[in-house]
Amino acid sequence: MRADHAVDVVIAVHSPARPVERAVRSALAGSDGLVRVTVVCHDVGITTIEERLALTPEEHEHVRLLGYSDHVRSPAGPFNFGLDNTSAELFAVLGSDDVLEPGAVRAWLDVARERGSDVVLAPLRGPDGERLRNPLVRPGTGRAGRRAATPLDPVADRLAYRSAPLGLLRRATVRRLGLRFTEGLATGEDLAFSVPLWFSGARIDMVPAGPAYVVGGSAQDRVTEVVRPVADELAALDDLLVRVLRDGGLADRMRPSERRALAVKVLRIHVLGALSRRSRREDWRDGDATALRAAARAWLDLALTAVHAFARADRAALDTLVGPESVSVEPDDGVLADAFTAAAQRRAKAGRVATLLPRDLPDVLDPESTLRRYVRYRMPW
Template sequence: MPTPDISVIIGAYNAMPYLTETLTSVVGQSIGRDRLEVIAVNDGSTDGTGKELERFAELYPGLFQVFHQENSGGPSAPRNAGLDQARGRYVFFLDADDYLGEEALERMFQMAEANGTDVVLGKMVGVNGRGAPASMFARNQPRTDVFNSRVYWALNPLKLIRRELVERHKLRFPVGYKVCEDQLFTALAYLRADGISVVADYECLFIVKRDDGQNITVTTRGAEQRIRTLGMMVDVVEENVPAGPDRDRLMNRHLTIDLHHALIHLAEESDRQVQELGFHELRELLTRCYPGSLRDRVNAITRLRCELILRGHLDELVAMERLGLGIRSAGKHPDILVESGRAYARLPHFRDGVLDIPDHVYDVTRDLSVRHRLDSVSLEDSRLTLTGHAFLQDVLAVPYSTELVLRERNSGVEYRVPAEAVATPPPDDTAGSGQQAAPPGGFTVTVDLASVADGGRPRKGLWDVLLALDAAGVCKEFRIGHQRLPAVSTKPEVHVVAGADGIFAAALYYTQPYGNLTVDVGENKHRVPRRLLKTEVTWMPADELHVRGDWTLAAFPASALGVRLENQDGESVEFLGSGVPTATGFAVSIPVTGLAHGTWRMAVRLAVSGRDTRAWSIEVPATTPLPPVHRDLTRCVKPEAHGGQLALRVDRLRLRGALRRRLAAVARRSAKRLSGDHNR
């Protein structure tokens, strides 16, 4: 029997009717059923879960293994039973009320194989109002770890995991836990994995909030289980990660999320003795696992919780958690005080003169959220103009000032231009965010690229566009562009810009994958010659050759474009374009009567004569359809291919031969006219 690529392990307890969609999503995976095995463990269900599993096993023989066991009281035992039976190269744990995107397993499998990683997270989506981890899915991550990404903030086991890793380290789920039992298994898999991948560009897993309210995290009450799990995870981190920034990074997750959940249930505990016992355990735990370096890393509300615990203020802690439940349910944020360049959250007991908690516990300067949006971007001549909004969440009644910052990516050289405040409505997405009034965040700013660098143009480089925001001394710098109106085009625009020292190329583009605005000065990534699409050459009256070209340049100066002819002796002559160039084309007329005899190669040239040390010269290719030969009494002008480049060959005509050909042409026209008269 061939080894399957993936063993899908499903532990199921009273999962109907959700189970049907779960199983259907598995058998419909694009990777193909021949590369899967499904191990389903019925954990003593009392509804139709067992029958539904057997029905699918009959419909898809050879795909399903169904096991029935007495109820174990939690998800650990059925998952362990599934692991004992698994044969696949990878395992994927799927809850019986969730379901997969059609390509989920194939995409995660390909990510693991392409990067040699042991664990793959697929993007999760909440259904029916259920929250889902999001911060780790900002972009695809082919290979990362828990210290250089946000993956540790998703400690559920709903991931693709290499089975060899599981068996080599004898990883299993701890029994005796109803909630958070998956954290130990997942954390150890993360810490011992040879690389972790993230699939963020496809919705892999849909996690469902059940209408009957029977999700296990909802039905399990009490703080005791959560405090036990928190202590277990603190031990795991301390045993596997040396003290320092890496340990603090992981501990931050447990204090921010797991301590919070434990305190919610502790505040709801009606038995005072049980409440005091749990509080005592938390105080002992923090005494050993909460160093000063971690205090500086956690957010203000977590700092305040830990401060109250360490000071022994149980009643104040309980009151704060009960108050917090009401504030969160109303979607409100705490007020922010800005003072002496720092920002403080007005959380309970801030400067109350009773508990004497120091201000640094409430300091949120580092954590303030910047809200911003780019509304328009334009580059006209050499002037780059941006409009939009930028402000600090919940920081309202303070003076704002904004600067645009152009910063060269490699050297760090930067130029700053003050923005003008504009009284415009705030972005629509502030609704429901706790923002109480329209902030003074509208701005417009114009920077002249031709003179911003001390009267000249910036040096060649990639110039990232940032905003520097000052709210009464609280300063934030941030890239802009990834939040923008739909009308803002993200298609790269290449401009040829005129400055005092000549013309230069400036391209506006948005970075990948983050989507931030950058100005490419000097063709680092966006070449001007590549914007020439085609040329057409035709004869016009008055002995003129007409050269027309199509561009995808956004703009270039009208006086800068021409056609340059150069002969075999190095002599050159240039003909400027006529009319105003557009984003799509140009036209140049060449009077050939003044050309000396010889071969003249033809090229389109962008430059301002007499001023530019740099010019673009783009050959007119010989693939351009050649116009007919032009003759007059003294010369013959013949377009021809010359080394792949279109050229004009100008030859002298002998007067006698030219006169004979001209008389012959006149005779032919006369004969044709007489023939026409005779026919009439």
């Protein structure tokens, strides 16, 4: 194993069915020998994964396998273990079902060295090769010219929408901020890692047209795709809000615009997303509706003006979720589930105007408005 690597790439694998050899070789491709890949064998034998990799003698110089066992179906533990065993100035995490385009790590490393980046965000591609516009950065980001060396802004470049810290990260920055993947969660283990990083004032760069991180689509056992009770589905958000934002003081360190941007993202993607997945009465389990109301209220409390960013259909759904400001007796969970089912159905059937335009027309100029997001998606990078 060579010791002159500049980047550590950590891959966690929990099953020999995963095509981990693709991930390993994609990280090494075009890296000019500057990458060390650490494969954390999570509750699976090292020998089993070693046989799957079938490394050449040259590849052996740049790949090591470490064993880790916690019997928890989450990548948080093995990723934290892998990061604890990094030594290079920069590191990246890579899913065992995902791949990097040739030369990706070297390209990100060049950017980090040129600009002194704490983070170089990876452009994303889906399994069919399409560019995934997440985050939805401002036009011209990363191109030659005026904005070529301008770092990303967490609000203007919508960093809150990128939950996974994919790309190149400076190890000293991550350790200074005390960032860890949250263990014990079934999903969302990366939120408490990424959100404090995006809003830390760290220098974050991205070249959207550069080599990408390609999200795999072949895995049949991704734990994040399992339908769960609302309390479990949103557990990571509750952890983020209570442990990181409130108790950890991050909310006090964030600008009002940053708290609002984060609240809008959570309400739009997670809270309304949970509602849309439950458009039939039988989709609701006991306690689901009560948990969803609590989440909607808590995140709206973080930034009360967040509602102005939403189109009419979304705003109406949020009004139903949040409910009246003060009532003497809260409806029971079954009554709430009936109301939320109807709200989900109305939202799904809403017309184009209600889906795009806000309740108050001046709010169409809101940076986070639905219409502005739609327009931005159709603009070139």
